[in-house]
Each structure stands twice: as C-alpha cells, then as structure tokens.
Amino acid sequence: MAGSDELKRRLDQVRTRMAQAALRAGRDPAAVTLVAVSKTHPPETLEAAYALGLRDFGENRSAELAAKAPALAHLPDLRWHFVGALQTRQSLPVAQQAHTFHAVDRLKIAERLSRQVVAIGRNLPIFLEVNLSGEASKTGFDCTRWEEDGAQRAALLQAAVAIAALPGLHIRGLMTMAPWEVEEAIIRVVFARTRRLAEWLAGAAPQADWSALSMGMTDDFDIAIEEGATHIRVGRALFGPRLV
Ligand SMILES: *Cc1c(COP(=O)(O)O)cnc(C)c1O
DSSP: OOOHHHHHHHHHHHHHHHHHHHHHHTOOGGGSEEEEEOTTSOHHHHHHHHHTTOOEEEEOOHHHHHHHHHHTTTOTTOEEEEOSOOOGGGOHHHHHHOSEEEEEOSHHHHHHHHHHHHHTTOOEEEEEEEEOSOOTTOOSEEOTTTTTOHHHHHHHHHHHHHHHTSTTEEEEEEEOOOOTTOOHHHHHHHHHHHHHHHHHHHHHOTTSOOOEEEOOOTTTHHHHHHTTOSEEEESHHHHOSOOO
C-alpha cells in the first residue's frame, strides 16, 4: 500500500462511487456503511485509514483478527467486522472482538458463538450468509432456487428461527456474494433476489430484524447499493492489491 495520500485518493473515489450509486437509487448515502476490508494489510495501514475517518474494518481470518485487534486496541471506537467463513474451533477471537459477524452459514457456528458471547457478557450482531449464485466456492445457506423451492425456504426458515432464539446474537439481515466475473445484469439479479429473500423472511420470521443487507465488494458495490445494500465490504478499491 502506498502512502496516506494514495489511501485518501482511493477513499475519496470510493465515497464518490457510493454517493453516485445512492443518488441513482434515490437513497441516502449515509444509510450505507463502508466496511473497509483490511485483510492482509498491516495495522499501520489501518491506522492511516482510521485517521481518514474510517471506523469499520473487515477481516476474514480469525488468527489475523486475534493479532490485529490488540495492536489497534488504542483506537476504542474502531469496529471489527468478521466477513469470512468461520471454522468452529476458531470462533473465540470473533466472539471476543467482532462488532458484527457477517457470515453465519450454519446453525452450529451460531450456537457456538452464542455460548461464547454469553459467557463473556457481549452481544454480537450477525448476518446470515445466503448463496444465491450456486457457485460451489461460495459458502452460505443454499438459496439458489428459493423462490420456487419450498424445501429450500423451509430449511432456511428453520435455521433462521433457531438462530433468532439464541441468546447474545442479534440478526441484522442477510449477507451475500455475487458470482465472479459475470455480466452486471446477472450480479444485479443476485442482489435483488437477496433483498426479496430478506423481505420474505421479515414476514416469515418477524421475531428477527431483517432490515440490513451486507452485499457488494470492490467490483460490484455500486450495483449492490442500487439494489439496497446497507453494508458494503470493500478491500482492493481502498487498499490496493492484497499483500499475501
Ligand atoms: C476479501 C473480501 C471482501 C473484499 O473484497 P474486495 O474485492 O477486495 O473488495 C468482501 N467480502 C468478503 C467476504 C471478503 O472475503
């Protein structure tokens, strides 16, 4: 990562893209949280980003979060977002440090995090990750055919109801990843279908909050904002290529 001037230039570009997308959709740009995905980048880079006003940082490896959080503990209003799939046995740093976990993809990981946050007296907002693209590389609850497949809807609803009842966790909404390297129209449909799935859940499981949508990365966050994203997870557009 180049110096702080370069980071400022990139942040300005991202904020401009966010504002333009919000304008096109008639949305308030302030309703979209920019999560700066800082994985692979050293704590000094995050400090520079913090100095530019960023507060929400995303990591996807538990060990990296466990190492970085103490290094940046002097920035008390910094919020850690854990955005990647989480192995059950690596959940403790997320339970201890994360402000929000974006990738609950099975009941078991939610149960474990619930036990861990309750034990230390924390609360953890969560997103349920859904896979609408069908790509095998994507984690998340299988929702590839949710509109026509009642069994798929039932399985998601059953998990959602169980997770909503767990102490210490608070569902905020759904998270999804667009398919790689496909045309814009296909990405847009995945985001729009995710929004409609959240609307369906709001009716089917009203005991939980389904109002937030975590979707959109460097290459597609404009489309995601147009389709209703409340949280975008942006790495390369801010920090440049990943370091490892
Ligand atoms: C790395 C990562 C991102 C950021 O990706 P960029 O393409 O660098 O913006 C977003 N979400 C998840 C889950 C990631 O792992």
